[in-house]
Amino acid sequence: MDQTKIGSIIREMRLRKNMTQLELGEKIGVSDKAVSKWERGCGAPDISLIPAISEALSVDTKALLCGSLEENSTSSGNLKKIRFYVCPSCHNLLFSTDDAGISCCGKHLYQLKAQLATKDESLHVEHSDGELYISSEHEMSREHYISFVAFVSGDTCVLKKLYPQWGLEIRLPYFAHGKLFWYCSKHGLFFRDV
Numbered sequence: 001m002d003q004t005k006i007g008s009i010i011r012e013m014r015l016r017k018n019m020t021q022l023e024l025g026e027k028i029g030v031s032d033k034a035v036s037k038w039e040r041g042c043g044a045p046d047i048s049l050i051p052a053i054s055e056a057l058s059v060d061t062k063a064l065l066c067g068s069l070e071e072n073s074t075s076s077g078n079l080k081k082i083r084f085y086v087c088p089s090c091h092n093l094l095f096s097t098d099d100a101g102i103s104c105c106g107k108h109l110y111q112l113k114a115q116l117a118t119k120d121e122s123l124h125v126e127h128s129d130g131e132l133y134i135s136s137e138h139e140m141s142r143e144h145y146i147s148f149v150a151f152v153s154g155d156t157c158v159l160k161k162l163y164p165q166w167g168l169e170i171r172l173p174y175f176a177h178g179k180l181f182w183y184c185s186k187h188g189l190f191f192r193d194v
Contacts, residue, residue, distance in 0.1 A: 002067045003038070003041050003042075003043060003044035004041035004067075005066075005067025006038065006044055006045070006064060006065070006067050007038045007039045007040060007041045007042075007044070008039075008041070008067070009059065009063070009064055009067060010024075010035070010038050010039055010045075010053065010057065010064075011039040013057035013058070013059050014035075014039075014057060017057060017058070020032070021035040021036050021039070022035075024053075024056060024057070027052070027056040028049055028052040028053055028056055029049075029052070030045075030049065050064060050065065060101065060103070062101075062103075062108075079097060079152050079153075079154065079155060079156070079157050080152075081097060081098050082095060082096070082097055082150075082152055082157060083095060083096050083097075083098075083099075083100070083111040083112075084111070084112045084114075084150070084181065084183065084189055085102045085104075085109040085110070085111060085112060086109075086112060086147065086183060087104035087105055087107070087109060088107070089104070089105040089107065090104065090105055091147065091185075092104050092105075093147065093148055093159075093161065093183075094109065095150075095157075095159075112183065112188060112189040113188070113189065114181060114189045114190065114191040115188065115189065115190055115191070116190070116191060116192065117190040117191065117192045121187075121190055122190075122192055123135070123136045123138075123149070123168075123180065123182060123192070124136060125180065125192075125194055127174060128171075130173075130174050131171045131172060131173060131174050132151065132171065132172045132173070132174050132175075132194070133169075133170075133171055134149060134168075134169070134170050134171070134172065134180070135168060135169045135170075136168040138168055138184070140162075140164055140165055140166060140167060140168060141164055141165065142164040142165065143185075143186075144184070144185055144186045145162065145163075145164040145165075145184075145185050146162050146168055146182050146183065146184055146185075147161070147162060147183045147184075147185055148160060148161050148162055148181075148182065148183050149162065149168075149170060149172075149180065149181070149182045150180070150181045150182070151172050151173075151175065151178055151179070151180050151181075151194070152178050152179050152180075152181065153175040153176075153177060153178030153179075154178070156175070156178075158172050158173060160172065175194075177193070177194065178193075178194055179191050179192070179193055179194065180192050180193075180194050
């Protein structure tokens, strides 16, 4: 833990938020002199204050402790590089359009690796009345279910969240071509071209 780097990040993020040292100190329960000391690299905040500092400055705890802000380069917004993440603790669904540091419930999440679905694993897709009608006989119990279905085409992503004990019959807008993704709680992320 490099106190000079941590102090530098605290100062940079405080200034980005247009906060004075006194305002930051009041938010986290320390004096403005303590904040000044950290920013000059003459000391480091107590480890118990790190979560409060992270929240007050909207900076990742890991980035604060490492002393570096790694910003992603600007993404073109092309959804061909879409990445899906599912939190193993709360089953929260997250996605990004390019590389990103994603965390949930205090854990770093890794991108789900999509596998090409076999005929047996594939969802049934029909074009009906200007929509895609998607269905499956897949088990939908609390222990084993499809959590979401997403259709990605060019610059559009349509996502449908599914829940255990609901049947899997959904309608999505029709697109001439794209990729269909779905996530099975036991077997992971699958895709097929449509």
